[in-house]
Amino acid sequence: MTDTIEPTEPLEISDTPENALSWERTPYDADDYGPVTDWATDLDHADPGYNPNAPEVWKELRDSGCPVAHSDRYGGMWAPITHEAVHDVAYDTENFTSRSVVVTHLRPGDAAIPAPIGVVPPISSDPPFHGMARRLLLPPFAPKQIEPWEAEVQILCRRLLDEMGDVAPGDTVDAAVQYAQHIPVNVIGRMLGFPEEDEALFREFVHNTLETINAEPGTRRDNFLKLDEYLDKQVQDHIDNPREDLTDYLLNVELGGEKLSPEHVRGSIVLLLIAGIDTTWSAIGSSLWHLAQTPSDLDRLGSEPEVMTFALEEFLRAYAPVTMARMVAKDVDFHGCPMKKDDWVLLPFPAANRDPRAFEDADEFIIDRESNRHAAFGLGIHRCLGSNLARLELKVAIEEFITRFPKLELAGDVTWSAGQIRGPRVLPVRILETT
């Protein structure tokens, strides 16, 4: 008779990483996530005061000589805000792992898919696996594969504008709810071959993943189960009825002579779906928000459409929507900060883009800024995979909106998102002129 040790079921939530899917450093207490008292020592990007005022928060931190803010929230989090510090984290894959890129109360445990693969490859992967997983996904998002989508995005934007009905000068429309939020979700849903009528569901998944980061952990777990269940159904449908789309591509592509594991396929779909929606939706919304308040820039784009080459990048620099995150891989002294293994590190590329040491007149929007090394799509090996698609969507969405409505102004209170993706969720604009 031999003794066999039954493998124990991994714990869903533990207070240590060992044999756990996820773990918490400190027990969850909703009271820990109250209003921020001090941005330098208590930063919380999910605080309702952060995203609407983020450029002022970064300026305050920079001016007070704090290149790296800290918070005890989320079990310990650092937030570098200068271009140099953000760059240094992004380039240092030894000390900072991408194992999880969304800061939440819970951390991935040892029983979750570990580095170097991670749960949603390749964004959650570290070298050397990262390079292989990324190489699989680069071709479908390369410029020459994305360019042909321009006509489709144009048709989509025009349809959304048509669906606003008869808009007369003086009328108010919501540029986020009626326009921006529908554009990327529609495109990525089509690329993945998912039902168009599930658009609202995809937005719900995105909201649950990215905006409820300090919610009670059980709620988040239930939401993820719902997402996994939905994707398993879609993947099965693709297995049963093969067709030419990204899901099929992931099911058939080979890595080292073998097809991807079901977890890898699902993880990459989660990445494409979640990362491709509210990011670009936010960029479109922020750009229209800017134009609604800056008639001179709106007129310039109308009278001189070729300025869009530079304007597009300036929208991306000044209103970059995406803050990424890393986890500290091993204890490290970073820019004088004693970082401990498993601390969170926010990577606010939008803050780097506003650093006056990296950009002249950084807090000014200069529509024809010619030299613009902005980091809206990240720096280093994790450069946004969908950047070519995002740029295309942003450009066409702005062009179509201002062609239809050449003059507009803000018409009321704007509601901003909460968390790592920054952009307007409610954006009332008054149309002053139509074509």
Next chain:
Amino acid sequence: MRVHLDVEKCQGHNRCYALAPELFDVDDYGQAVLIGDGDVSADLEAKARLAASNCPEYAITISD
């Protein structure tokens, strides 16, 4: 003028191809590729400078 591309630094931001397609192409993975041997004709010098000053990874350099 000569333009240089460090393919190790390039992360496929695609800024050079967008701004100076006469000097840069992109491959099937979206990585930048230098067209020709890096010699820049006088009429393309401004575009070469533009490509260099818009690369987020500092992968493009110019020499005389």
